[in-house]
Amino acid sequence: MADASLTRREILAAIPALGLPAILPAVAFADEAMPMRRIPGSNESLAIIGLGSSKPVDQIAERGAEPLASVLRALVASGGNVVDTWPRNADNDAAFGTIIEQPDLRDALFVASKIDRTGREEGIRQFEDTLRHYRRDRIDLLQVFSLTDLDTQWRNLQDFREQGRVRYLGVTVSTSRLYDALTQFLRREKPDFVQVNYSISEREAEQRMLPLLQDNGVAVIINRPFMNGALFEKLAHRQLPAWAAEFDCTSWAEFSLKYILPHAAITCVLTETSNPEHMRENAGAALGLMPDQAQRRAMAELIDSL
Numbered sequence: 001m002a003d004a005s006l007t008r009r010e011i012l013a014a015i016p017a018l019g020l021p022a023i024l025p026a027v028a029f030a031d032e033a034m035p036m037r038r039i040p041g042s043n044e045s046l047a048i049i050g051l052g053s054s055k056p057v058d059q060i061a062e063r064g065a066e067p068l069a070s071v072l073r074a075l076v077a078s079g080g081n082v083v084d085t086w087p088r089n090a091d092n093d094a095a096f097g098t099i100i101e102q103p104d105l106r107d108a109l110f111v112a113s114k115i116d117r118t119g120r121e122e123g124i125r126q127f128e129d130t131l132r133h134y135r136r137d138r139i140d141l142l143q144v145f146s147l148t149d150l151d152t153q154w155r156n157l158q159d160f161r162e163q164g165r166v167r168y169l170g171v172t173v174s175t176s177r178l179y180d181a182l183t184q185f186l187r188r189e190k191p192d193f194v195q196v197n198y199s200i201s202e203r204e205a206e207q208r209m210l211p212l213l214q215d216n217g218v219a220v221i222i223n224r225p226f227m228n229g230a231l232f233e234k235l236a237h238r239q240l241p242a243w244a245a246e247f248d249c250t251s252w253a254e255f256s257l258k259y260i261l262p263h264a265a266i267t268c269v270l271t272e273t274s275n276p277e278h279m280r281e282n283a284g285a286a287l288g289l290m291p292d293q294a295q296r297r298a299m300a301e302l303i304d305s306l
């Protein structure tokens, strides 16, 4: 049994080491501060809600840097620290680098990026551009985007780590079509992180990936928690059920996040937003009570019935 003198935050941070069950009991939550979860095999913990920055970085060209800076400040003020990026446009990436260089953000963020190129030299070039744009000698996590040119880029990632330019290595998928290829990769390699899609209406990872990743001691980052916004279109004009109040839930965004957060395999959930209010709301979903197993089943049934 867990030591009663530990805070809930400490218990959650220790989840991988404790080998707790797949779905944490609701009593393990009810936090007042953003819960942290430990990166398996390390002494480092990440806040459970992070920012997926693809859309706000894309918008820098038309809206300037301030909206993204506000979202990052909202994340940090809420106790968050993870920002996931995907280099695609030199000007936007350089502007992002300027934002994360600000004194209040520089040491507050765990920065994850990706390689999406084909070929060894192209992968090296993309990473060197990323470091230059982000004004860093080293980034926290580098991932092979959607298993693209996996064998070549995985070797590149290992070289970058040996050179001290990356701390953790990972791979990403955002569709169940890649789960077989990901499973094969996990049989031969041991990434520190895997990023995988999971939401209340895209639940395949629950059976097919999360137990395997938990057993393998891999840190798990979740993408598409709102199906890139499609979930909100589906739920527009729908009333939240009254029973959502039983687990401190007051919006559909919280409903979606509180469904996935109790899964013990998960280290961090990326929510993408250009809106600081949405960032605060998403971070707030990690606070208060969480649904238990029966409530989670009812939540999934409700979404499936719509």
Ligand SMILES: NC(=O)c1ccc[n+]([C@@H]2O[C@H](COP(=O)([O-])OP(=O)(O)OC[C@H]3O[C@@H](n4cnc5c(N)ncnc54)[C@H](OP(=O)(O)O)[C@@H]3O)[C@@H](O)[C@H]2O)c1
Pocket: 051, 052, 053, 054, 055, 084, 085, 145, 146, 172, 173, 174, 195, 222, 223, 224, 225, 226, 227, 228, 229, 232, 253, 270, 271, 272, 273, 274, 275, 277, 278, 279, 281, 282
């Ligand atoms: N293969 C890969 O590596 C891969 C693929 C896909 C995604 N990702 C990562 O995962 C991140 C997130 O996944 P996603 O891109 O599919 O986005 P998502 O988080 O599932 O959905 C984002 C959408 O939800 C809206 N939203 C966010 N919070 C909200 C709230 N509280 N209330 C109402 N609307 C809200 C956002 O609009 P507003 O801006 O108006 O808030 C946006 O349109 C990406 O940024 C990226 O980092 C990785």
